[in-house]
Amino acid sequence: MDTRLLVYYLAIAEEENITKASQILHVTQPTLSRQMMQLEEELGVKLFIRSKHRIILTNEGMLFKQRAEEIISLIEKTKYEIDKKNQISGKIIIGSGEFLTFSYLAKVISKFKEEYPLVNFDIFSGNADSIKNKIENGLIDVGLLLTPIDLEKYNFLEIPSEEIWGVFVSEDSLLIEKNYVTKEDLLYEKIIMPKRMVIQNRITEWFGEDYKNLNIVGTYNLMGNAAVFVQEKLGVAIGLKRNYNYHQVYFLPLYPSITAKTILVWKKNLIISPILDNFLKYIKNTF
Known part of the structure; x- marks a missing residue:
């Protein structure tokens, strides 16, 4: 499946209108409609229902939207890591709940940024289940989680707070x-x-x-x-x-x-990017 179709589909889902999506994408409306029909034929399901004023996602369409967002995010993240592999620059994605200890982690991040100003951080806030799911799917680099937690799948560092x-x-x-x-x-x-x-x-x-x-x-x-x-x-x-x-x-x-304690976790047996490797080493030395 061409990832371009995923981008097209996400634009339609966001705008809830094929005509508006075609204007944003700079693609003709008939071309976009035809490609969406081909996408539905390839998947063997109906992704959305066309009404007079808007399109409505089916249950299958909502699931496909979620997966398409994850795929595009993972592709962009991978491109960024490969393009920047010889430089200490790029983006680190951290998932966290609402913890006091996040302020401790934020101070470490601030110090890290002073040494590596080209590194950016993307913070995802959510509960433990959503964070672990995104770590499993490669959409989050590290997660700050509350103990107790099953650590069989993770490497971890305990936050000293x-x-x-x-x-x-x-x-x-x-x-x-x-x-x-x-x-x-x-x-x-x-x-x-x-x-x-x-x-x-x-x-x-x-x-x-x-x-x-x-x-x-x-x-x-x-x-x-x-x-x-x-x-x-x-x-x-x-x-x-x-x-x-x-x-x-x-x-x-x-x-x-x-x-309770919080721990910073990342997936075991993962080939991590140089930027994440530097960040984790920095945290270990700080702790």
Whole structure:
């Protein structure tokens, strides 16, 4: 399959209109329509439905869009690495959750940039599953992940800093006057829990027998959305302390405290680019 067709398809999916896409691509509309029909014939599926004013992606079309984006991204990344193989320049893609320790990593990156100003960094923010998936597919070079994690597939470096677990509460919560929150305090609250199972297990251990008495009203995988629930008085959210504050939402640490480590991981048995090799060596020396 010609990668040019992937670019054409992504333009149509973005514009939701073949005529607009043809203008952007500088390709005639009949030519673009014909090539899309040939693409559908090659794949044996219908990628989109044509209506009067816009095109609508089918389920197969949405999946193909995702894969096309990944393929184009990987091709561009590979070209960049090969073109720059004899220079300390290029792009490093880092995936990370919302961690305090990211600020530590950012300081290391800043120092690295002083020595290698031609290196750029692309930061992908997401949960552990999305980051690991992109590492597996070569779309992310390294990922900053919260422990515990199965390390069978990865090389790793531990970040010498800790994450702090606590509770996010609204400004009119009765807990706001406290310096920390105990499990007894939370028995009377509506709780919004992290969705990741290994994290839930850690919190379950902290509560002990009292866990079964909790009033859990929801789960989340991105703290920003959970913070909105807290703002709207839907409950308090158990989560990690952030490098920034949410409007009208405040963080209180748990007592006894729960802390966690983050690790920087990259795929085992991977032929890494010179730029990434230099970056990883720099981090190892810094740590």
